[in-house]
Amino acid sequence: MGEKADSELVRRQNRRIVLDALRQRGNLARVELGRATGLSPASITAISAQLIEDKIIEEVDEPMGSALTGKRGRPIVRLSLRAEATHVAVVKISIDAVSMMLADFQGRVTAERAFRIPTYGSEQATFGETLAATLASFIEEHRGKSGVARVGIAVQGLADSRSGSINWSPVFRARHVPIAPAIEKRLQVPVMVVNDANMIAEGLLSMDRESYGGNTAVVFLGYGVGMGLILNGAVYHGATGAASEFGHMNHLPDGALCRCGRKGCLEAYAADYAILRTAYGTPQDEPRMSAVDPAQMIELMNKAKAGDTVALNAYEAAGTALGFGIARTIALLNPDRIILAGPGTRALELIEPAMHRAIKDGVVDEISRHVTIEHVSFDKDMIARGTIDALLRGLVRDVFSQGPSRASATHMEFAK
Amino acid sequence: MGEKADSELVRRQNRRIVLDALRQRGNLARVELGRATGLSPASITAISAQLIEDKIIEEVDEPMGSALTGKRGRPIVRLSLRAEATHVAVVKISIDAVSMMLADFQGRVTAERAFRIPTYGSEQATFGETLAATLASFIEEHRGKSGVARVGIAVQGLADSRSGSINWSPVFRARHVPIAPAIEKRLQVPVMVVNDANMIAEGLLSMDRESYGGNTAVVFLGYGVGMGLILNGAVYHGATGAASEFGHMNHLPDGALCRCGRKGCLEAYAADYAILRTAYGTPQDEPRMSAVDPAQMIELMNKAKAGDTVALNAYEAAGTALGFGIARTIALLNPDRIILAGPGTRALELIEPAMHRAIKDGVVDEISRHVTIEHVSFDKDMIARGTIDALLRGLVRDVFSQGPSRASATHMEFAK
């Protein structure tokens, strides 16, 4: 429990605090850093000198908007993360489409591209190699020899952080598709394979730790149903990286058929495809795998809003399943916040009444009364944002906080 | 994120590491402490000298069993926690019965007594005062002026750690019974109000961090159904201390009536009273509140083992509910271990088949395959053991790790 402390740990921790402050609050002058971190000016001078020496941060001259007007005294010199200090790569895998992007140390996207790479029908044995080759040339093209220090792969479904593979995902027909090993071998860089909803949670966390930093469940509604859990202020990945499969948490034993092949998953009631299935009276044991056209969902929504009973009932069924799922989550985890997000929330007003009823029926008042349930909308690149932030945070923790002696941006380990 | 580090933090952390090593491994000599903590002999000398000075630990002469036979060299001198350094009090509240115990810094129980204090019919306004008075005189009797440094109150149901009250419990008819404030006021000591299943988890954790230290769910089967969650190596309490109400996680919407007044809770299928209710064909919407005689459960179990179909079906229904509950927990949290414990496990062989079937039906193979499900039996004082350990751990963290200047064993805050 806890690790031996010595002066090395002190410096490491303080370097990390300084870098995190810059990452979270943007460029700060030394005085401001002192106030933000609680460190004395003398220490800030020493630490920042070292970080500048290590080319991790740099002084920045703010030419115009300095707002130095009227202020007496020696002007501040802001410090900023040196964008070029490192780069990371993010790969988002969707059905037969892969998007890749690079980001610098400031978290800014420096390159982005979409690839058509077959996933669903791909061979378990070759996909990783194909992806690695594509990624390698994408990185080579934009970064040349410099490469990247970390790679994050976000995908819907069951990520396995230990083996770096995707154990099950709607994106692949195959199970246990290995991803990380091929890339790690080729790029000699740590690769993390993660669930996309967890990265959305990371993104929200990076935007507003104040609000989401306690115990928050982020529910993502769309073609599937996902969840990212923030427990005690950090995104929770579970033992193997497979948490939190909210969408495949059972709603009704022996219930409607889900894409995963099991019956009664929450997703089989509340995902887009499930709502459509209910609305069109398709038998609930009929697989509904084909992609859903967003226009179709909007049409259904409008029908419901116009009073179409069948459509309304479909949303109600979704709301009930969602509500019981949330109720179960609340009973188990006693969170302080539930966030609803994703395209599925466009019909939130149709879902909400049944959802709230189910929550009321499904969990003791004494727990649920402390939970805030709210809706947040964000742009679709929240996954990328969260992944970039998680990668950079790890890099700061494992590499840049280390003293100059140990810094090595391409080391192959993820410290826990 | 993370706190400024300085030499004070270094000493605090290392003191804590040393004390934790002694708490977890028993008496150790300075060399052994060095090996256990990674600290140099010189530092161990310095730290232990200070701790001895502060009367937190002491040298111990091991007169006979020293096993010093055959060993050359200067003999070791073991250090031990000084039992008298502090005492804590644990209160377990059951229906109309309260048991209190005191434990010293080594975790040994030094006094114990059961009281008949009416709980179920008690007034919300007076119970806390009554309890405080009883506890105060119990402590006074055994500890005189020395008192205790911390109090822990363990109870079935919804603890509210923020207000120090019990928001709902089968033990009380009333809701929101305040407990901590009256005791804190009277004894001027921090009081924690916690769920008993969480303390069982603490107890297991204190016995075997190796096995249970990752992500473990401890399910307690008995008159009720409880759960203690260990996430990332620490017992998880949730936002208000109400996690994890596994027993009141909904199993079937609009299902069997539960003691909590809601319908379909897992407990309403898998608790002792529920199994009896099913077995005797009592309608599922009939409240079954009265205490269950263990003999009655054993009788039922024997009937089932003898092949009685009705009894078997009752256990099967319990197994199914339990299994789906576990499946949902696995989907949400991806634990690496599920522990079944409590008197209800005496009929485990009757419950297990249906339980495993439900788990198989309720969660994707790819997650459940990594989960170990096992049964552990322990003596009934695991709650006390866990509570004592949690209290002492907090005391070490908040008080004894502090340098001599700040140590004050009766400070009123719980640091988080």
Place this chain on the structure above:
DNA sequence: ATTGATTATTTTGGCGTCTAAAATAATTCT
């Protein structure tokens, strides 16, 4: 333009804690 006021940053000196290495202590073995 010079001087003083003001604010930012760096330098200096001292403190606390750690470690390695040397010294000391307490035994057993021969």
Place this chain on the structure above:
DNA sequence: AGAATTATTTTAGACGCCAAAATAATCAAT
């Protein structure tokens, strides 16, 4: 009794922090 062995303490030096003093860079006012 002396040598060998193991435990603990002492010594000397390193590192990081902080407070206070010194320096730097600006604005304001005469």
